[in-house]
């Protein structure tokens with residue numbers, strides 16, 4: 001079952017069932033054991049994000065005083081990022097409708113009480129590919145608007161196991177996380193101990209960063 005929240009913004013509630021969530025959480029725990037979460041900082045102001053992040057793939061996203069960018073190595077350890085978790089790659093193959101694999105998997109770790117302000121995902125070269133989001137742990141209130149920051153917004157609750165495709169005419173919409181609803185998690189209590197406090201949430205976003213050679217529709 002899927003719901004078009006807007007053209008190109010497709011919500012797949014419960015896309016991953018309980019066992020698949022646990023499998024993905026175990027894969028994420030292995031990524032983060034090899035490549036520890038870090039705290040990104042705002043460009044210029046150097047203010048820390050409240051969300052902690054990890055990454056996987058040939059490149060992943062970092063932010064610091066110098067700006068936002070994708071890079072092939074972890075900002076603190078200097079090591080290459082681990083491979084993208086197989087359960088996440090399978091979801092991309094099933095849902096992304098794009099002829100090449102993702103190049104980055106951002107792993108956002110939300111402690112209870114953290115949020116992510118309204119923003120666009122536009123540091124990629126290829127907006128033909130969607131961003132695919134997979135949620136684990138506590139539910140979250142996802143806010144989405146339009147291409148202009150001032151456009152009206154709506155909200156949807158993202159539950160553990162939900163997939164959200166942010167693509168097509170919605171690829172560059174503003175979006176953010178207003179709230180984490182602790183208390184019902186599949187993940188934080190027993191699968192990512194030490195990485196997420198009780199009631200935390202983990203969100204993966206898979207992205208294509210460079211244009212695939214065969215991606216041109218025309």
Ligand code: SIN
Nearest residue numbers: 108133142177203205
């Ligand atoms: C993001 O916008 O990068 C993450 C969204 C989410 O946590 O659901």
Ligand code: FE2
Nearest residue numbers: 119120121175
């Ligand atoms: Fe985003």
